[in-house]
Amino acid sequence: MKSRKGMTLAEKILARKLGVKYLTAGELVEVPVDLTLANDITAPLAIKVFESTCINRIFDPEKIALVMDHFTPNKDIKSAEQVRICREFAKKYGIKHYYEGGACGIEHALLPELGLVLPGDVVIGADSHTCTYGALGAFATGVGSTDLAAAWLTGRTWFKVPETIKFVYYGKLKPWVTGKDLILYTIGDIGVDGALYKAMEFTGEVISKLNMSERMTMANMAIEAGAKVGLMIADEITLSYLKGRAQRDSVILYPDEDANYIEVKEYDVSKIDLMVSLPHLPSNTKAVKDLGEKIYIHQVVIGSCTNGRYEDLKIAAKILKGRKVNPNVRCIIIPATPWTYKQALKNGLLEIFIEAGAIISPPTCGPCLGGHMGILAKGERAVATTNRNFVGRMGHPESEVYLAGPAVAAASAVLGYIGTPEELGLKEPN
């Protein structure tokens, strides 16, 4: 008999949830979900769908998170109405994990911080960046509002088990280079549909040394390569992050050594520089040092579910300390969660930002999706630590977004054009 291949991490997680020993890519499965989430844009639509069924029973109110993060603090009457719909729904059905106001942060920074997502979980969210939780070893993916409403009814969702591409990162990182540069480089290599429908499994010595913040940055952008999930194997770093946070027990799963990968990509990170994605696709990447002409900018945004965590702010602070934001630039810094905000306050980061002339925003998705708190005018350019640079993403259809990590963003805020900390004489982060 032909021996069958081992399982990838994605297959392992789904097999465990189903209670089967073996599962292979291509199979259609219906799995129970550990957490479902939605925000102030997608939840109202899911609520509308849910209520259209006139079944007034949610499978498990404990397994729903509603995070009012996109257009909050509410930018206009319509968005305030949307939040009101969510608030009333949460009250009616006794949804414990409802977040708004001072308890609210950007969903994909907030929920892991609160210990609501754990290794081995299956999570669906009506937000494409739900794949962020792959950094914790959870099979987490974005769905639409109807898929979400369906899961509220049944507690289950269906997937086609994805094929997996394995990404191996080795070598020594250059100064200032972070997970953001690695993922931009990877998307630049494989393209915005390079992992369409597939699982990305991020591995190698470099990944196992990254902190959770950088791991989440990488998994967050798996969707920007079209992937269903971006997975990492949970390890000591994951467990120490979860210590004191985890709300439930979890299990660490490993891919088999002979797992069936459809492709293996290897990257020597010592060759990866500080990266930027030029308009209007995340895959349109270039090393900052190869940009040639100076690209002058009007705005810098440091925040979002990609790079608004405490570690990101720390990098920005190292660069902005004792320096001034260029007078032609508005530098907007958005701590992703209340905890991040408090840490930044306690440790003097906020003072550094204010002294530098930056603007500090409350936790919100805000300008990342052109919502509010920093919209671009026609012809304006921004460097942002966010995840998408599509046409009109941050404002006017003729504005431009350049994606980068916190080091390039902060350095560019001072320089007034897209540049690196080295150009400010900062050779090493420490």
Add this chain to the structure above:
Amino acid sequence: MEKIKGRVWKFGDNIDTDVIIPARYLNTTDPEELGKHCMEDADPEFSNKVKRGDVLVAGKNFGCGSSREHAPIAIKASGIACVVAESFARIFYRNAFNTGLLILEAPECAREAETGDELEIFPEEGRIINLTKNKTYYFKPIPEFMKKILEDGGLIPHIMKTFQASCNI
């Protein structure tokens, strides 16, 4: 599923959900309102020009980006009867079926069709005729599982079959 006959509106590769329905309009879930702004940042006149029954044709990775279900809802509300593309982004693919927007993966047809061409689409038979170019194309049949969802009238009615509740949806 009935035959579709309509004019083509052609777009390129990687048409993202921010182009299909910009986030600045996501403070509502009203289909009619969303339909008015469909494809606005790619073609500000789109919603005025499109006629009920027309076909949106695009390249690779159509619907990439956000999970907003407002995207297929906006397309459907604009009057578009079907989207034909070389390939679709996965969340958009699910959302389209769940909200009852017919989408078809037909790479050759998608590459060759031009704005203004007239298409005749036979979803059940897996066949598209470009009447302007006088050429017939065949596409991958819709996966059995997805077809069942469509037949039941969308994901929610499909799921409701398992519930005993009787309500009009």
